[in-house]
Amino acid sequence: MDKFYIEGRNKLKGEIQVSGAKNAALPIISAALLAESKSTLLDIPDLRDVRNLAAILEKMGAKVDFTDNKMEIDPSSVNNHATDPELARKLRASYYLLGVMLAKKGRARTSLPGGCNIGNRPIDLHLKGFKALGAEVNIEHGHVEVEAENLRGGQIYLDYPSVGATVNIMLAASMADGKTIIENAAREPEIIDLANYLTVMGANIKGAGTDIIKIEGVDKLKGQEHRIIPDRIEAGTFIIAGAMAGEDVYVKNVLVEHIKPLLAKLTEMGVELEEDISGVRISAADELKSVDIKTLPYPGFPTDLQAQMMVMLTQADEPGVVTETVWEDRFAHIDELARMGAKIKLDGHTALVHPSELQGAEVEATDLRAGAALIIAGLAAEGLTVVNEISHVERGYENIVDKLQGIGAVIQREPVSKVTTA
Secondary structure, eight states, rough: OEEEEEEOOEEEEEEEEBOHHHHHHHHHHHHHHEEEHHHHHEEEOOOOHHHHHHHHHHTTEEEEEEEEEEEEEEOTOOOSSSSOHHHTTOOOOGGHHHHHHHHHEEEEEEOOOOOOOOOOOOHHHHHHHHHTTEEEEEEEEEEEEOOOSSSSSSSSEEESSOOHHHHHHHHHHHHBBEEEEEEEEEOOOHHHHHHHHHHHHEEEEEEESSSSSEEEOOOOOOOOOOOOOOOOOHHHHHHHHHHHHHHEEEEEEEEOOHHHHHHHHHOOOOOOOOOSSSSEEEEESSSSSOOOBBOOTTTOOOOGGHHHHHHTTTTBSSOEEEEESSSSTTTTTTHHHHHHTTEEEETTTTTEEOOOOOOOEEEEEESSSHHHHHHHHHHHSSEEEEEEOOOHHHOOOHHHHHHHHHHTTTTEEEEEGGGOOO
């Protein structure tokens, strides 16, 4: 029942550090089980999803040590092909263990995964890929089981460039017999990071980052040390916060090439940005110009920054249009922003965002990125904002309160009983 309490209209100034990418860490942690020896993973963000995945690995027999953003995983004693049902239902990334254990043990079982409720997210493309590699698939009573006596390479065309399906097929194919070709593959930086890790382990993967990935299966993989890439969505969230409420904010540990669509839109809006090899410096514009946003798979504008940009558009000089093409139910934050005075009209997959004066209110984080957007709205609003259901936010942002306090935000995380509000 903890909540975030945010006092708005305080200028942000200083340096804020971006953590390792959650969406790179989770598949790479899963991939560590493919090896015969220990891996050491660096810059792993300390998040609820990461802790839950580590607990799943331990239940499967792996030895996991996680301290100071360093995770050591010894898979040599893994003796279970199935995930713990209760833990698996807590995070969507548990389905990566299907591809891993199919490759490692020839058999895998997990509960249908959980995660944020942002639309229909079936795993049919994952299962299509497994079948193309020779696996049999069975779904019953909320569980998925895949089995193959001998995984063999195959050619798979993804109807949609799904990150999850691309990852799962890469994991399974890395130790299958022969060559696998994934067409219309996802191109996200997290895919490249996984491919880099698998490659240093001994996998043979070409084309990651393009829409065609070729994988030549190998007999064994060896554990290695690997550093996770910075989280581009966390970076984007902090950059948007700085653009709305910042005086001089430096967002550190950013790979600028991963967030080019965002930086281009902010530049159009009149935000002053200074890029260097380590990060981005932001100064809020005196007046924000309106832009239109359309979410697309990478390298298009990321759906995971749509809610945050919608908040920013409420402060622009004219109405702007936000079109969501990736997830059908990713506009739940509109009702919550309306409680804060945002004037947003929704029509199907398109939202018309009017200039609005934001006022503090009690709101609910309906999902991870909606929660981040509400925090940004609270920083820019007049008065006190109270954000409920903060467990969603803490699934994807490490130490967000401490980080924001470090640049001047008046934000605290408190149990309901400790804080009284007017």
